[in-house]
Amino acid sequence: MLFRSRIASAIGLQELEELQIEVIDRFGLLPDSGKNLFRLTAMRLQSAQLGICKMEIGENGGAIEFIDNPPINPAAILSLVQRDPHQYQLAGPSKLKLIRDFSDPAVRLNQVEKLLDNLIPGLLEQYTDQQPAGSLSM
16 A cells, blocks of 8 residues: 555656666566556656646547646647547647547557657657646546
8 A cells, every 4th residue: 555655646757667666676576457557657647747637538539638838839739630630639729639449458558658658749848847737537
């Protein structure tokens, strides 16, 4: 229980990685559920850094909602929509819809990680050290 609380309260990816190493050193290789806990926490941290305040991803797609004036260049989001309008659509000024089959949970996690990784380069430089709070639902 102590480790779960420490994982949830991690404030950066480096701290999370160090904690994961500590858990592996103490208990051995992680089962899939443990790996997923660290993956989801990393995604939560990345989401917060990008100004994502809410993410709901289910079997049939989902939506990502940004805070007002997120610390990301709007061109990064528009580029996603323009590159693949069948999978990404804007739904108002602060919401990005994902339209795809996410029935396989492993594919869902991989695709969300890939999306966040694609958005990170669009992060505005003055915000790279700030991490607003966000929520993640998968």
